[in-house]
Amino acid sequence: MVKMFDMGSNNQSDLCIIGGGLAGCEAAWTAAQKGVHVILYEMRPQKMTEAHVSGNLAELVCSNSLGSNLIDRASGLLKEELRFLGSLLIDIAEKTKLPAGNALAVDREAFSIAIENAVLSHPNIQVIRDEVKYIPDDLPVIIASGPLTSESLCKDIVRLTGEENLYFYDAIAPVVYADSIDFKIAFRASRYDFDNSAHAERIELKDFEKDILSGQQKFFEGCLPIEILAARGKDALAFGPLRPTGLKDPHTGHRPWAVLQLRQDNLAGDLYNLVGFQTNLRYSEQERVFRNIPGLENAVFARFGQMHRNTFLSSPGLINEHLQLISDPRIFFAGQLAGVEGYMGNIGTGLVAGLNAAAFIHGDPLPLFPIETMLGSMIHYLANSEKKNFQPIKANFGILPLLENPPRSKQERGRQYAIRSLDTLKNLRS
Ligand SMILES: Cc1cc2nc3c(=O)[nH]c(=O)nc-3n(C[C@H](O)[C@H](O)[C@H](O)COP(=O)(O)OP(=O)(O)OC[C@H]3O[C@@H](n4cnc5c(N)ncnc54)[C@H](O)[C@@H]3O)c2cc1C
Structure with missing residues (x-):
């Protein structure tokens, strides 16, 4: 039995999140905003990965660009959806952005420090700097330990999923x-x-x-x-x-x-x-x-x-469209480990995992993102695509359901996909 620590005498944690990267920070913030008490584990700086260079939460390991800001581009549409859904990381990206034409590029240091400050100062989040070697079995968990998940945790994920991780x-x-x-x-x-x-x-x-x-x-x-x-x-x-x-x-x-x-x-x-x-x-x-x-x-x-x-999970058949492990619905996966590729997909799945874990904890129906949205389509792909030859996915228009009368111009098609997606999201809220 692997037990987690309490948050304090009168403040017990409801949700454990493993990994304070892009997905983990977005998930922690999202769940905390829904009133969930989150305990967020990050192993850096005590234990570094092969690519991170700091102990900062949400460090961008390579490029400082989050991709296009244009809504007729797949990555731009995903950003717009996340803006609509109130993403913390997109908000901070806007506040720390650099001139980069139509792309959203950030000052990497300012970006991660602002996220760390927001997460640390949230009254419902406690951050613990320690490696999690075993998946806790006494509370809901979001595993967001990323492409460089530590070796012990990798082994425990393999034990839990019955699948070998792919590299x-x-x-x-x-x-x-x-x-x-x-x-x-x-x-x-x-x-x-x-x-x-x-x-x-x-x-x-x-x-x-x-x-x-x-x-x-x-x-x-x-x-x-x-x-x-x-x-x-x-x-x-x-x-x-x-x-x-x-x-x-x-x-x-x-x-x-x-x-x-x-x-x-x-x-x-x-x-x-x-x-x-x-x-x-x-x-x-x-x-x-x-x-x-x-x-x-x-x-x-x-x-x-x-x-x-x-490192990523061969997710089809293992997780459902709530990013929930089918064999143990208490456990959610988010970020690169869940089989998405790129900063935006990692942030997006963090947000979805945070919302779903919060609903699970409150006993509410779990939110399902419509397939007409980029976010919904990406998660649908993770849960339902062909398992053989599975490869991580980036935001792209090819996974959305076809438009009824697709225009010939690529840009106009992108625009119409965006209008359909954003209308779907607005209708969901109303
Ligand atoms: C070297 C590299 C370069 C990349 N370059 C790009 C790029 O340019 N553009 C792009 O869009 N995508 C890039 N990616 C892919 C991906 O978008 C990033 O890796 C992104 O940071 C993944 O987000 P994440 O939240 O899933 O994982 P991460 O941001 O890596 O966060 C996971 C966190 O979990 C922590 N952790 C791991 N194991 C444990 C444990 N057992 N206990 C506690 N904490 C743990 C890690 O220290 C890390 O902070 C790159 C990936 C790598 C590895």
Whole structure:
């Protein structure tokens, strides 16, 4: 029997949340706002993961962008739904945002500190900095321990679900100091020797980073390291992260052959992210190869790209559309571990798990998000998609039910999906 601590003599916890990341913080806030006493466990800074660098709650481990803000884009629609539902993290993202065109990018430090302050000061939330090794069995639980869930907890999840966790590998992009970029040419990208990265030396993965079943490296197709992409063909990068679509070189007035996008990474504007350049090259090779890019000849790296573990549950048939474990409805899953991919999906499933756990605790009917909404569709996918070949899902219009008369224009289709979704949500509330 695994017992949790009380919150205090007259303040017993109703809900345990494991993991103070994006999903866990959103879930804790959502449930606490519904009057639930939450105990939130976060193992950092005592025990760090392979990717987090601080003890802050809701640390963004890689990009500082939460994706598009346009509602005719899938990620933008998901954001709008979450705004409508009162998401804490989206509200804080707005308050800590950086200039990023149509995207919502944040100052990562300000973002996580503001979330931590909000969570710590909520009267219904108690945060405990400790690793949870076993899933408690005496109260409702939300497991939101993320793609880098600690090993002991992974084993307990496997024991509980009767499923082996699956592993595959993502890679993160390097960050360079702004003052080391040559801004006289930073907007002009040209083709460089792509073979450089295809043949440069890669870091050997450690045993824990390999697929537990096959012992082989497994990559997620949506986030391939550039050296893997480059090895697929001479022009593969020019059609991938370096595609110049919609850009003109201000010096020539022509569309360039290839463009590396640099995205501002912090409010101070002194760090830039090499967008789409996630990589597993050796650090010395990253310096050598990336300094071939015009404008980056003298780049100083604040962070090198690296590979990371990504743990997720094979959720179809295991969890239902309330994110509840079918074999033990007291337990909910949220975030990357539940099989969603990307910051927005993690925040969204945190909100849904928080609402459902609160209803479960109060003995109310559990809320079900309509399939016409991006949130509802993503969770429907987790619960009902084909188990064989299951892969984590990002917000995308392909999972929504078709429109009755879909317009030909992609943008207009996106707009109509958004109108339908937001109307559905408004009708639910009224
Ligand atoms: C290296 C890396 C880079 C990524 N880059 C991007 C990106 O650029 N864009 C994007 O959209 N998505 C990215 N992702 C995917 C995903 O969106 C993020 O990982 C996101 O933070 C996941 O949210 P989460 O809440 O599920 O997990 P997390 O934010 O990781 O939160 C889980 C928390 O649980 C804690 N924890 C783990 N085990 C225990 C335990 N046993 N007891 C207590 N606490 C525990 C961890 O310390 C962590 O704080 C990346 C993932 C990784 C690993």
